[in-house]
Amino acid sequence: MTGRVLITGCSSGIGLDAARRMQAEGWQVVATCRREADIAARRAEGMECHHLELADPESITRLVRQVLSGGRLDGLVNNAAFALPGAVEDISRDALRAIFEANLFGTHDLTTRLIPHFREHGGRIVNISSVLGLVGIPWRGPYVATKFAMEGLTDVLRLEMHGTKVQVVTIEPGPIASRIRVNAIPHFERWVNWQDSARAQQYRDTLLKRLYHPSGKDRFELPPSAVSDRILRALTATRPAPRYYVTTPTWLSGVGRRLLSTRALDWVARRS
Incomplete structure (x- = not known):
């Protein structure tokens, strides 16, 4: 099975690897990026590529018009997102709104605008x-909140699309080699006033070192191709699974949520 697939967030990491993998498998890839240089690079690789700013409804409107004017779309891979590290008590309302606009609201907006097309022609939403x-871990509250919300919204959408031509899949990576940590720095510097935080010393001892001076590869880290393998399966399987785990920590977290008490899970999360 091949077709035409829209993949968001194709500047680097998971999105870029997925776009290249699907193209290699014979799919017509429609990629999105935010920077003009990345758009030009994807087009030079033979992909259709458009600008997308998920926090901007007008940008989503333009993208949908561009994509559907090019013919039938068979799949949507909602990958674009960013991280905002920091203690929950130091995250302002505006900061939380900003990350939700991109990671959840924009993704939901794009998805619902394409559902009528998928209802008519069939398609996969990944x-x-x-x-x-x-599971949540310290210092990642805003990102965790958007992903918990995405999990719930995706589960309900999957239930509601039962009996239609639309199939909905969740993919849950864990530690994947990407630029998400580097890309999080501008958001951290914009929104988190850590110097005046009650946790200033904790920032110095933990988060700042990890953010600005990472010690190396994370334990259990896999390359983006591990996620691309699941994306390919989600788009091509006759009966795709509702969700696909990717890394060892994801499998352990899934099992832990079912088997461990909240206290036990908290103990594990504090040490992650």
């Missing part, structure tokens, strides 16, 4: 969640 959509 939402890229996270291990942090299963």
Whole structure:
């Protein structure tokens, strides 16, 4: 099975690898990026590529018009998202609104605008969640909140699309080699006044070192191709699974949520 698939967030990491993998498998890839240089790079690779700013409804409107004017669309992979590290008590309302606009509201807006097309022609909606959509860990509250919300919204959408031509799949990566940590720095610097936080010393001892001076590859980290394998399966399987786990921490987190008490799960999360 091949077709035409829209993949968001194709500048680097998971989105870029998925776009290249699907193209190699014979799919016509419609990629999205935010920067003109990345758009030009994807087009140079033979992909159709458009600008998308998920926090901007007009940008979504333009993208949908561009995509559907090009013919039938068979799949949507909602990958674009960003992280905002920081203690929950230091996250302002505006900061939380900003990350939800991109990670959830914009993704939902794009998806619902394409559902009528998928209802008529058939199609797959693949939402890229996270291990942090299963369990929360310290310093990741805003990102965790968006992914928990995506998990719930995707589950309900899957139930509601039962009996239609639309199939809905969740993919839950864990530690994947990408630029998400580097890309989070501008958001952290914009929104988190850590110097005046009651946790200033904790920031110095933990988050700042991890954010600005990572010690190396995360334990259990896999390359983006591991996620692309699941995306390919989600788009081509006759009966795709409702969700696909990718890394060892994701499997352990899924099992832990079912078997461990909240206290036990908290103990594990504090040490992650």
